[in-house]
Amino acid sequence: MSNDSKGKLIVIEGIDGTGKSTQARMLAEQLRSQGLQVKQSFEPTNGPWGSKLRASATSGRLSIEEELELFLKDRRQHVDELIQPTISSGGIVILDRYYFSTMAYQGARGIDPLEIRQANESFAPQPDLLLILDLPVDLALERVGVRDGQANEFEQRDSLQFCRDLFLSLQDEPFAKLVDASRDIDEVHRQIMENVTV
Numbered sequence: 059m060s061n062d063s064k065g066k067l068i069v070i071e072g073i074d075g076t077g078k079s080t081q082a083r084m085l086a087e088q089l090r091s092q093g094l095q096v097k098q099s100f101e102p103t104n105g106p107w108g109s110k111l112r113a114s115a116t117s118g119r120l121s122i123e124e125e126l127e128l129f130l131k132d133r134r135q136h137v138d139e140l141i142q143p144t145i146s147s148g149g150i151v152i153l154d155r156y157y158f159s160t161m162a163y164q165g166a167r168g169i170d171p172l173e174i175r176q177a178n179e180s181f182a183p184q185p186d187l188l189l190i191l192d193l194p195v196d197l198a199l200e201r202v203g204v205r206d207g208q209a210n211e212f213e214q215r216d217s218l219q220f221c222r223d224l225f226l227s228l229q230d231e232p233f234a235k236l237v238d239a240s241r242d243i244d245e246v247h248r249q250i251m252e253n254v255t256v
């Protein structure tokens with residue numbers, strides 16, 4: 059589904075620990091300082107389906123079928139209630155994770171990423187800009203480890219490698235930009251701003 063609304067959808071993707079939340083916050087602040095209407099959001103959301111998914115990350119992983127169904131339900135609600143209304147009214151949405159994470163993380167569990175993409179794009183608008191924050195898995199785990207004390211079910215090394223490779227496979231998409239997330243926070247922000255023409 060192409061995004062032909064007046065506003066802009068900016069998506070930040072990358073494995074856990076690449077700095078998505080940090081950069082999403084800095085980008086939103088920068089664009090708001092330029093007088094733009096910006097909504098920052100993330101997936102899984104804090105809605106009913108997203109909350110169930112978050113709980114499962116530590117209480118015990120759901121079956122791949124249940125997990126995929128919940129991510130699709132969470133995203134449909136997110137598109138209907140926040141994403142589409144905001145960009146249709148000319149606003150900017152900055153997302154910390156979107157359906158590319160589903161392609162990566164549920165792809166790592168054996169579902170065909172292309173099928174996941176097609177299922178999502180039947181209702182979810184493609185982004186105007188996809189920022190892929192790239193970082194070696196070991197470096198990312200070091201950052202997450204420091205923050206969470208231990209990696210959760212989603213953050214096992216081999217599946218993170220699959221996810222990193224999946225994200226990298228998207229860099230040739232017309233809307234994608236690869237960002238070296240190993241640089242310091244301000245340098246990563248500078249790289250991102252180079253790609254965000256308002």
Ligand SMILES: Nc1ncnc2c1ncn2[C@@H]1O[C@H](COP(=O)(O)OP(=O)(O)O)[C@@H](O)[C@H]1O
Pocket residue numbers: 072073074075076077078079080081201202204205239240241242243244246
């Ligand atoms: N460029 C960076 N260099 C070093 N540490 C970073 C950088 N960006 C973020 N961090 C730190 O790494 C951890 C994960 O950052 P976060 O933005 O939550 O990543 P994500 O949302 O991708 O999981 C946090 O402790 C954060 O302060």
Ligand SMILES: Cc1cn([C@H]2C[C@H](O)[C@@H](COP(=O)(O)OP(=O)(O)O)O2)c(=O)[nH]c1=O
Pocket residue numbers: 073074075100101102112115129155156157159160161163164212213
């Ligand atoms: C959006 C999305 C996230 N996830 C996973 C990635 C995260 O490890 C986990 C929880 O997301 P999140 O709370 O955003 O973790 P983090 O802040 O570390 O990014 O959900 C999927 O498996 N599929 C998806 O479609």
